[in-house]
Amino acid sequence: MILKTPYLMFLGDVPDALAAKTAQGVVDWRREQCLAQLRLPGCGADLGLPEMGVAEAVAAGAKTLVVGVVNAGGVLPDHWIATIVEALEAGMDVASGLHVRLRSLPAVAAAADRTGGQLVDIREPGRSFPTGKGVKRTGKRLLAVGTDCSVGKKYAALCLERDMRAAGFDADFRATGQTGILISGRGVPLDAVVADFIAGAAEWLTPDAAADHWDVVEGQGSLFHPSFAGVTLGLLHGTQPDAFVVCHEPTRTKMRGVETPLPTIRQVMDATVLLGRLTNPDIRCVGICINTAKLGEDEARACLEAASAEHGLPASDPIRYGTRPIVEEVGRVFARP
Amino acid sequence: MILKTPYLMFLGDVPDALAAKTAQGVVDWRREQCLAQLRLPGCGADLGLPEMGVAEAVAAGAKTLVVGVVNAGGVLPDHWIATIVEALEAGMDVASGLHVRLRSLPAVAAAADRTGGQLVDIREPGRSFPTGKGVKRTGKRLLAVGTDCSVGKKYAALCLERDMRAAGFDADFRATGQTGILISGRGVPLDAVVADFIAGAAEWLTPDAAADHWDVVEGQGSLFHPSFAGVTLGLLHGTQPDAFVVCHEPTRTKMRGVETPLPTIRQVMDATVLLGRLTNPDIRCVGICINTAKLGEDEARACLEAASAEHGLPASDPIRYGTRPIVEEVGRVFARP
Numbered sequence: 118m119i120l121k122t123p124y125l126m127f128l129g130d131v132p133d134a135l136a137a138k139t140a141q142g143v144v145d146w147r148r149e150q151c152l153a154q155l156r157l158p159g160c161g162a163d164l165g166l167p168e169m170g171v172a173e174a175v176a177a178g179a180k181t182l183v184v185g186v187v188n189a190g191g192v193l194p195d196h197w198i199a200t201i202v203e204a205l206e207a208g209m210d211v212a213s214g215l216h217v218r219l220r221s222l223p224a225v226a227a228a229a230d231r232t233g234g235q236l237v238d239i240r241e242p243g244r245s246f247p248t249g250k251g252v253k254r255t256g257k258r259l260l261a262v263g264t265d266c267s268v269g270k271k272y273a274a275l276c277l278e279r280d281m282r283a284a285g286f287d288a289d290f291r292a293t294g295q296t297g298i299l300i301s302g303r304g305v306p307l308d309a310v311v312a313d314f315i316a317g318a319a320e321w322l323t324p325d326a327a328a329d330h331w332d333v334v335e336g337q338g339s340l341f342h343p344s345f346a347g348v349t350l351g352l353l354h355g356t357q358p359d360a361f362v363v364c365h366e367p368t369r370t371k372m373r374g375v376e377t378p379l380p381t382i383r384q385v386m387d388a389t390v391l392l393g394r395l396t397n398p399d400i401r402c403v404g405i406c407i408n409t410a411k412l413g414e415d416e417a418r419a420c421l422e423a424a425s426a427e428h429g430l431p432a433s434d435p436i437r438y439g440t441r442p443i444v445e446e447v448g449r450v451f452a453r454p
Numbered sequence: 455m456i457l458k459t460p461y462l463m464f465l466g467d468v469p470d471a472l473a474a475k476t477a478q479g480v481v482d483w484r485r486e487q488c489l490a491q492l493r494l495p496g497c498g499a500d501l502g503l504p505e506m507g508v509a510e511a512v513a514a515g516a517k518t519l520v521v522g523v524v525n526a527g528g529v530l531p532d533h534w535i536a537t538i539v540e541a542l543e544a545g546m547d548v549a550s551g552l553h554v555r556l557r558s559l560p561a562v563a564a565a566a567d568r569t570g571g572q573l574v575d576i577r578e579p580g581r582s583f584p585t586g587k588g589v590k591r592t593g594k595r596l597l598a599v600g601t602d603c604s605v606g607k608k609y610a611a612l613c614l615e616r617d618m619r620a621a622g623f624d625a626d627f628r629a630t631g632q633t634g635i636l637i638s639g640r641g642v643p644l645d646a647v648v649a650d651f652i653a654g655a656a657e658w659l660t661p662d663a664a665a666d667h668w669d670v671v672e673g674q675g676s677l678f679h680p681s682f683a684g685v686t687l688g689l690l691h692g693t694q695p696d697a698f699v700v701c702h703e704p705t706r707t708k709m710r711g712v713e714t715p716l717p718t719i720r721q722v723m724d725a726t727v728l729l730g731r732l733t734n735p736d737i738r739c740v741g742i743c744i745n746t747a748k749l750g751e752d753e754a755r756a757c758l759e760a761a762s763a764e765h766g767l768p769a770s771d772p773i774r775y776g777t778r779p780i781v782e783e784v785g786r787v788f789a790r791p
Contacts, residue, residue: 251680343588
């Protein structure tokens with residue numbers, strides 16, 4: 118799945134910024150790929166991009182109309198369809214992160230057939246994968262794992278890609294979820310892959326590479342989450358990471374959506390090494406990423422210092438302070454560029 | 455997914471017994487559900503059942519035509535379709551374990567629409583599942599885990615169901631793969647469930663039950679198999695077993711289909727307890743099932759005695775010697791019926 122850039126971000130008439138969170142993620146991380154936004158009357162979200170209609174955006178080079186919103190039920194409102202058809206007629210592809218499949222909308226399917234435009238449902242793998250092989254591949258891989266879902270694994274991986282590149286590393290972010298795919302323009306929606314092929318899909322996503330190349334892989338779920346640990350383990354085995362970071366949200370007491378208590382950073386570190394050794398005997402933790410958004414400045418610094426001291430590893434909040442200490446550790450343990 | 459019995463076993467014209475392995479499994483374990491077999495000229499397999507045509511089988515009470523064979527590519531040969539259509543016209547349902555979907559065959563789909571007959575593709579979940587919740591359920595569960603794929607987990611679970619029932623336990627086999635589903639007439643093809651719902655499907659399969667009821671669950675893969683460990687972990691978390699047995703094949707040196715070495719029984723025991731504690735803190739191993747088919751009598755007994763002594767648990771070959779010592783252990787640790 119590879120998306121053509123730049124994007125025209127279509128927000129429809131969603132009521133607020135939260136409903137446009139996926140689109141906002143793309144703007145936060147790939148501003149240069151976002152040409153403009155297209156909003157319908159009544160839209161309550163604003164990405165801060167230039168406003169353009171379809172014709173103007175195409176003239177300016179837009180290649181894909183991105184429906185980067187979430188809404189109750191995952192359906193596409195009928196009054197959004199005209200804009201999508203217009204984009205196809207103007208020669209654009211259309212990408213959507215909604216649950217509803219673009220091709221299931223007759224007017225959209227007909228327009229795509231007429232124009233040859235690509236319809237990309239980000240939540241669909243779009244291809245089949247072989248089963249995992251467990252054979253060691255060339256190149257290096259860093260995986261973000263977490264004490265829970267939604268603790269900042271994607272943003273940690275994106276920060277690490279940015280900071281590793283700034284330090285001269287050859288590093289590529291590898292998306293495993295829909296927002297990550299829209300941000301990087303490619304990837305595998307791992308949660309939608311059929312169970313037998315999770316590890317195989319992760320292997321496909323992080324293929325053989327140059328010895329000093331790093332794939333920085335977006336994590337999914339948690340080995341200790343009772344709903345999603347199978348996805349996490351398949352991703353760990355398939356990625357065969359040389360290095361991993363543990364992501365954590367210090368104010369949370371229960372795992373997201375369930376009553377299970379949060380594991381400790383140490384438990385996640387130990388389980389990741391124990392299970393990860395199957396496909397990479399040299400797997401090791403290189404740092405801790407803590408989402409301190411709910412803490413004040415002093416609290417945040419104290420929390421990071423305590424975690425660093427306890428585990429003997431660099432700890433940072435990627436968004437607040439960047440990930441340079443962790444990139445330093447990667448250079449120290451492996452090789453500096 | 456619930457199949458109506460008894461079955462008319464359709465073997466087509468497969469060349470040998472191996473191609474009819476799925477059907478043979480049903481006959482081995484549920485002879486009373488297998489009314490007859492229907493073979494086309496040239497068929498090299500024989501289940502030892504009475505031969506019947508469709509009309510005769512329906513008159514004798516057959517409810518489902520079971521296509522219980524495997525063939526290269528998973529396709530259904532064109533010259534088998536007339537028999538399937540005939541079965542539908544005669545009022546039967548049709549169940550298939552082939553990769554090809556019955557409804558994708560126009561003549562079969564049309565016949566089913568005319569007659570209202572059910573088309574059951576065993577390899578399809580046939581319904582959606584919620585995500586796993588991790589909440590403790592009532593009743594007891596026993597899961598077969600393994601050092602590898604295809605080491606006898608299904609047969610161990612079926613033996614345990616039989617021997618537990620003989621000892622007075624209220625026990626039900628719970629199928630997680632296609633042969634197991636055909637044998638027990640219900641279940642979930644776990645390897646075909648979308649990744650995010652593995653644990654949820656396992657929870658659905660083993661719901662709240664009476665305090666002394668045992669679900670005896672067919673295992674899948676291995677926590678140490680680099681292709682399928684995610685499925686294994688999701689099944690473990692969703693099943694939340696009170697007890698488990700470790701299944702092992704002592705002559706194997708590499709995991710099935712890959713180059714990864716086999717883990718030890720101890721490694722599997724420890725990893726299962728460590729990870730299984732998330733959804734059942736009291737999880738414990740109650741025995742070891744060793745597939746000694748490739749060993750002579752003396753070798754087999756020595757192998758079982760060594761495993762039992764090393765781990766302080768009963769060890770048996772379910773097919774060769776039954777699972778009574780393990781059922782004894784279940785009664786000793788939990789409650790005897």
